[in-house]
Amino acid sequence: MSVQFDRIALIGIGLIGSSLAYDIRRLGLAREIVVATRSPDTLKRAEELGLGDRYTTSSQDAVKDADLVIVSVPVGASESVAKEISGSLKPGAIVTDVGSTKASVIAQMLPHMPADVHFIPGHPLAGTEKSGPDAGFPGLFEGRWCIFTPVADTDETALKRLRSFWEALGSKVDEMDAEHHDKVLAIVSHLPHIIAYNIVGTADDLETVTESEVIKYSASGFRDFTRLAASDPTMWRDVCLHNRDAILEMLARFSEDLAYLQRAIRWGEGDKIFELFTRTRAIRRSIVQAGQDVDAPDFGRHALDKK
Numbered sequence: 655m656s657v658q659f660d661r662i663a664l665i666g667i668g669l670i671g672s673s674l675a676y677d678i679r680r681l682g683l684a685r686e687i688v689v690a691t692r693s694p695d696t697l698k699r700a701e702e703l704g705l706g707d708r709y710t711t712s713s714q715d716a717v718k719d720a721d722l723v724i725v726s727v728p729v730g731a732s733e734s735v736a737k738e739i740s741g742s743l744k745p746g747a748i749v750t751d752v753g754s755t756k757a758s759v760i761a762q763m764l765p766h767m768p769a770d771v772h773f774i775p776g777h778p779l780a781g782t783e784k785s786g787p788d789a790g791f792p793g794l795f796e797g798r799w800c801i802f803t804p805v806a807d808t809d810e811t812a813l814k815r816l817r818s819f820w821e822a823l824g825s826k827v828d829e830m831d832a833e834h835h836d837k838v839l840a841i842v843s844h845l846p847h848i849i850a851y852n853i854v855g856t857a858d859d860l861e862t863v864t865e866s867e868v869i870k871y872s873a874s875g876f877r878d879f880t881r882l883a884a885s886d887p888t889m890w891r892d893v894c895l896h897n898r899d900a901i902l903e904m905l906a907r908f909s910e911d912l913a914y915l916q917r918a919i920r921w922g923e924g925d926k927i928f929e930l931f932t933r934t935r936a937i938r939r940s941i942v943q944a945g946q947d948v949d950a951p952d953f954g955r956h957a958l959d960k961k
């Protein structure tokens with residue numbers, strides 16, 4: 655693999671930032687990696703892990719002379735990072751992000767982007783329930799989608815360069831508008847997490863079942879929920895607050911469908927229950943057939959165990 659960028663600045667060095675750092679280094683995609691994060695402790699840990707070539711708590715310093723800037727912070731911090739870096743970006747630089755919501759990130763960042771910089775919002779559909787610099791691992795993006803949500807008049811050459819970068823990481827790249835992205839992700843990613851947080855919270859609140867029983871008898875279906883419900887609270891609070899409309903729309907649909915199922919169970923309508931479960935089983939089969947089941951729940955954990 656050849657060098658694609660002279661200097662890449664990574665702003666935020668948690669699960670996603672550190673995974674990017676490993677792969678950029680492993681694949682030789684940059685001559686220099688500059689790591690920036692707010693907290694001195696996190697920065698120190700990133701240095702101990704050898705994630706970059708240079709380390710700073712100043713995002714402004716990090717982006718000076720960077721050809722590619724990747725912002726990997728909780729989506730609610732996007733505006734403050736954009737404000738911090740806007741005066742120090744190199745003309746012609748590409749600025750991208752990895753945030754799980756897109757319309758809000760664009761609204762927060764675009765107004766602060768200088769006209770001579772290419773701002774291309776992005777979102778890799780890859781991750782685990784872990785967070786922080788120790789959670790990252792090489793190969794996280796391999797075989798996974800990365801969705802770009804370009805803004806009006808995006809430069810085609812910059813778009814191609816960023817596409818080549820993600821393809822070098824092994825990702826498949828798609829483009830769509832931010833509102834559509836937010837609706838799709840609300841159902842395939844945000845709702846599953848919200849449901850997981852909720853079901854684990856419900857189990858925890860049950861007075862007739864003790865906590866030790868929840869742990870002792872935790873069947874594998876429930877355990878899968880606990881994995882999602884162990885995800886980073888800051889990240890997921892921000893996702894909920896920054897994709898509010900799409901999440902509320904999907905939650906309304908979900909609640910209606912749940913009421914239908916609840917009614918069928920109450921009235922013993924086995925045919926309705928059977929029809930629904932047959933339909934949903936076919937979805938799983940299509941996902942497996944399309945080769946999209948690389949993300950078996952412990953995909954991340956296996957990779958981490960090998961570290």
Ligand SMILES: NC(=O)c1ccc[n+]([C@@H]2O[C@H](COP(=O)([O-])OP(=O)(O)OC[C@H]3O[C@@H](n4cnc5c(N)ncnc54)[C@H](O)[C@@H]3O)[C@@H](O)[C@H]2O)c1
Pocket residue numbers: 665666667668669670671690691692693696713726727728729731734735752753754755777778779780781782783784785786787789886889893
């Ligand atoms: N975790 C996932 O599965 C996943 C997958 C795809 C995309 N994302 C998105 O990627 C982004 C990062 O997620 P993550 O899982 O790496 O989170 P993380 O909690 O592991 O890391 C976040 C990093 O951002 C830093 N940070 C926070 N506020 C900052 C600020 N104002 N300035 C500079 N640094 C700041 C933190 O110190 C930390 O280094 C989020 O927007 C998230 O929505 C996450």
Ligand SMILES: O=C(O)C(=O)C[C@]1(C(=O)O)C=C[C@@H](O)C=C1
Pocket residue numbers: 753754778779780781782783842843844882885949
């Ligand atoms: O597999 C997981 O643990 C994840 O939460 C990853 C996941 C997802 O929902 O698939 C989470 C948030 C992202 O924005 C992208 C990927």
